[in-house]
Amino acid sequence: MPKYSTGGGGGGDDGDACELCGRETTDLRKATVAGAKLLVCSNCRPHDDAGNAPSAGDGSRGGSSGGSSGGAGSGSEATESRKKELARKQAKMYDSATGDSKRWEEEGTSYEADRLPYLVSGYGDAVTEARQDAGLTVEEVAAELEVDEDDLLAVEDGRAATANVGGSVVRALEERFGIGIVDE
Numbered sequence: 001m002p003k004y005s006t007g008g009g010g011g012g013d014d015g016d017a018c019e020l021c022g023r024e025t026t027d028l029r030k031a032t033v034a035g036a037k038l039l040v041c042s043n044c045r046p047h048d049d050a051g052n053a054p055s056a057g058d059g060s061r062g063g064s065s066g067g068s069s070g071g072a073g074s075g076s077e078a079t080e081s082r083k084k085e086l087a088r089k090q091a092k093m094y095d096s097a098t099g100d101s102k103r104w105e106e107e108g109t110s111y112e113a114d115r116l117p118y119l120v121s122g123y124g125d126a127v128t129e130a131r132q133d134a135g136l137t138v139e140e141v142a143a144e145l146e147v148d149e150d151d152l153l154a155v156e157d158g159r160a161a162t163a164n165v166g167g168s169v170v171r172a173l174e175e176r177f178g179i180g181i182v183d184e
Helices: 074-098 102-107 123-133 138-145 149-156 167-177
Strands: 029-033 036-040
Touching: 123 149, 123 167, 138 149, 138 167, 149 167
Parallel strands: none
Antiparallel strands: 029 036
């Protein structure tokens, strides 16, 4: 799990974990990400607000080495522009990580069609035990109930919600084995 810096640690390049993604490496460099000064790995260096990663041991971002072009307001405009650019990049990264939502916007969802009910704690073990007590395999139960084997395995593994198993599968299992796994 990534850790986040408060910027208070002196932190040389002594090898630890990237403060952005948590990757353990000895190649950490200072970078400013969303205003926080962090030690980041090579994979996270592109997120440096400066647009390029500083060289080893260089914690500066360019400072006063060049002439300033602009009046008193140019610093705040540059900061505002940088914040907008950072927000745009973060939104783009989030969108790419979570997938494209256009399909859901166009086709809609069918959550109500076969909604998964609330399940009791340990429902997966209860289904597994009932199936084994009946002397049946996953394949036999799936064929008998005309459900997908993967859905049945997801229920037995206790991951019905994350596997998008429909409520009809759960209710068919309850009825077949005479067990109560729905919390109503």
